Amino acid sequence: KNQVEQSPQSLIILEGKNCTLQCNYTVSPFSNLRWYKQDTGRGPVSLTIMTFSENTKSNGRYTATLDADTKQSSLHITASQLSDSASYICVVSDTAAGNKLTFGGGTRVLVKP
Amino acid sequence: DSGVTQTPKHLITATGQRVTLRCSPRSGDLSVYWYQQSLDQGLQFLIQYYNGEERAKGNILERFSAQQFPDLHSELNLSSLELGDSALYFCASSVTGLVQETQYFGPGTRLLVL
Numbered sequence: 001k002n003q004v005e006q007s008p009q010s011l012i013i014l015e016g017k018n019c020t021l022q023c024n025y026t027v028s029p030f031s032n033l034r035w036y037k038q039d040t041g042r043g044p045v046s047l048t049i050m051t052f053s054e055n056t057k058s059n060g061r062y063t064a065t066l067d068a069d070t071k072q073s074s075l076h077i078t079a080s081q082l083s084d085s086a087s088y089i090c091v092v093s094d095t096a097a098g099n100k101l102t103f104g105g106g107t108r109v110l111v112k113p
Numbered sequence: 114d115s116g117v118t119q120t121p122k123h124l125i126t127a128t129g130q131r132v133t134l135r136c137s138p139r140s141g142d143l144s145v146y147w148y149q150q151s152l153d154q155g156l157q158f159l160i161q162y163y164n165g166e167e168r169a170k171g172n173i174l175e176r177f178s179a180q181q182f183p184d185l186h187s188e189l190n191l192s193s194l195e196l197g198d199s200a201l202y203f204c205a206s207s208v209t210g211l212v213q214e215t216q217y218f219g220p221g222t223r224l225l226v227l
Contacts, residue, residue, distance in 0.1 A: 031212045043115065043203050043218030044156070051213060089156065093212050100169050103156040 003027070004092050004104035012110045013080055021107045023073040023090030031093040035064050035075045038087045038106070047075070047088075080111045116140065117219035119204050125225045131192040134222045136204030138185055142217070144168070144210030145187040147179055150221075151200035162187055163210040194226045 004025045013019045025033070032051045036044035048057045048064040050073070056065050061078045077084055090104040116139035126132055138145050147159040149172075158171035162181035173179075176194075181187040191198060201223050205216040 041201075041221075041223075043117075043205070043220055045115070045218070046215045049213060049215060091156075100171050101158050103158070105155045 006104035010108040027092040115217040119219040138206030142206035146205040
């Protein structure tokens with residue numbers, strides 16, 4: 001069964017600090033991996049999309065890495081801001097299932113002043 | 114604002130009832146997706162349409178159905194509602210529905226079944 005596991009489940013960091021979120025997946029065959037940011041009660045917003053040939057992609061203070069061999073990805077947040085408080089969701093696409101996306105459970109990040 | 118609109122924002126109904134959720138994609142987007150987000154299951158993909166045709170199916174129950182109309186808006190019909198159907202329902206859209214495309218999510222419809 002295709003799975004996407006994220007860690008930690010939740011994280012508290014001080015404003016201005018960096019943090020790294022992890023995502024491990026078993027989806028195969030792999031098409032792409034996305035990171036979404038979701039504020040409470042709102043729709044997810046896409047941060048990055050990476051195919052198997054890409055190993056890093058940045059979007060402002062967010063940098064995602066991908067190791068397709070070990071099936072691991074990370075999302076690094078640099079110089080965190082209060083507005084970074086949200087859930088971050090790792091999503092993997094399976095080429096064999098059309099455009100079906102498998103979602104991780106998310107990491108809830110709280111940035112404190 | 115993603116450009117995807119969903120109505121209604123909130124819906125409260127009783128078990129056994131039927132409801133219809135509506136989604137208008139971003140201007141120019143041909144593909145629409147439906148997702149369910151509950152507290153215990155996280156986000157789950159339900160179904161995708163492209164230009165009126167079903168393209169991919171996920172964990173959609175038989176009690177649920179969807180369609181995309183010629184003007185590209187989409188409706189998700191939920192029938193014989195159960196308490197466990199209480200969740201946030203999101204619609205997303207993308208230009209052509211290819212796997213590598215960014216999907217833009219709407220604000221969601223919060224459904225409460227009592």
